[in-house]
Amino acid sequence: xxxxxxxxxxxxxxxxxxxxxxxxxxxxxxxxxxxxxxxxxxxxxxxxxxxxxxxxxxxxxxxxxxxxxxxxxxxxxxxxxxxxxxxxxxxxxxxxxxxxxxxxxxxxxxxx
Amino acid sequence: xxxxxxxxxxxxxxxxxxxxxxxxxxxxxxxxxxxxxxxxxxxxxxxxxxxxxxxxxxxxxxxxxxxxxxxxxxxxxxxxxxxxxxxxxxxxxxxxxxxxxxxxxxxxxxxxxx
Numbered sequence: 001x002x003x004x005x006x007x008x009x010x011x012x013x014x015x016x017x018x019x020x021x022x023x024x025x026x027x028x029x030x031x032x033x034x035x036x037x038x039x040x041x042x043x044x045x046x047x048x049x050x051x052x053x054x055x056x057x058x059x060x061x062x063x064x065x066x067x068x069x070x071x072x073x074x075x076x077x078x079x080x081x082x083x084x085x086x087x088x089x090x091x092x093x094x095x096x097x098x099x100x101x102x103x104x105x106x107x108x109x110x111x112x
Numbered sequence: 113x114x115x116x117x118x119x120x121x122x123x124x125x126x127x128x129x130x131x132x133x134x135x136x137x138x139x140x141x142x143x144x145x146x147x148x149x150x151x152x153x154x155x156x157x158x159x160x161x162x163x164x165x166x167x168x169x170x171x172x173x174x175x176x177x178x179x180x181x182x183x184x185x186x187x188x189x190x191x192x193x194x195x196x197x198x199x200x201x202x203x204x205x206x207x208x209x210x211x212x213x214x215x216x217x218x219x220x221x222x223x224x225x226x
Contacts, residue, residue, distance in 0.1 A: 040219070040220070041217075042116075042204070042217025042218055042220055043155070043202075043215070043217050044217070045214040045215065048214065088154070088155065090155075090215070098168070099157055099170055099171070100145060100170075101171070102147075102154050102155040103154060104152070104154035105154055105155075
């Protein structure tokens with residue numbers, strides 16, 4: 001069974017600090033996606049990483065896909081209260097890659 | 113505006129009373145899914161559909177039914193709801209599950225089964 005494990009589960013840090021959250025698997029994924037979810041809303045896609053070793057930047061957010069395509073990380077520089085939310089990674093799974101699985105998420109709280 | 117619309121947003125009902133949660137998308141997407149989100153368990157896929165008349169089980173299909181008679185609609189049916197189906201439900205659509213296809217989510221349906 002393919003699984004995506006995210007760590008840490010919870011993270012509370014001061015505004016201005018840097019942080020990294022992780023999404024790991026023992027399985028290879030053709031691509032991984034990162035979503036952010038705010039209370040009362042559905043997840044919203046932040047980025048998709050496709051190539052092993054790929055690094056993508058979205059303002060203060062940097063996403064990396066592991067060389068072996070089994071893991072990914074999200075690094076936030078100078079965190080702001082607006083970054084608060086639930087961060088989820090997701091990938092296609094199943095024999096035909098037609099299912100979607102999500103990690104359980106990292107709940108991030110940035111203190112002003 | 114491109115969107116996925118779920119109804120109702122909130123529902124409180126009783127065990128055994130059949131209910132349907134509707135989902136509609138206006139992006140002409142082929143792939144649609146239902147998820148449930150529970151504390152500590154994350155988002156889990158219930159059913160998905162690759163296209164009209166094509167549906168398949170996700171990770172937690174027990175107690176649910178779906179249908180895909182039209183491309184834009186993908187209702188979730190609970191024939192005999194039970195308290196363990198109390199959860200937050202999301203419908204999502206995309207061009208496909210593979211590669212770099214973003215999932216577009218509805219705003220969710222909070223379902224309570226008493």
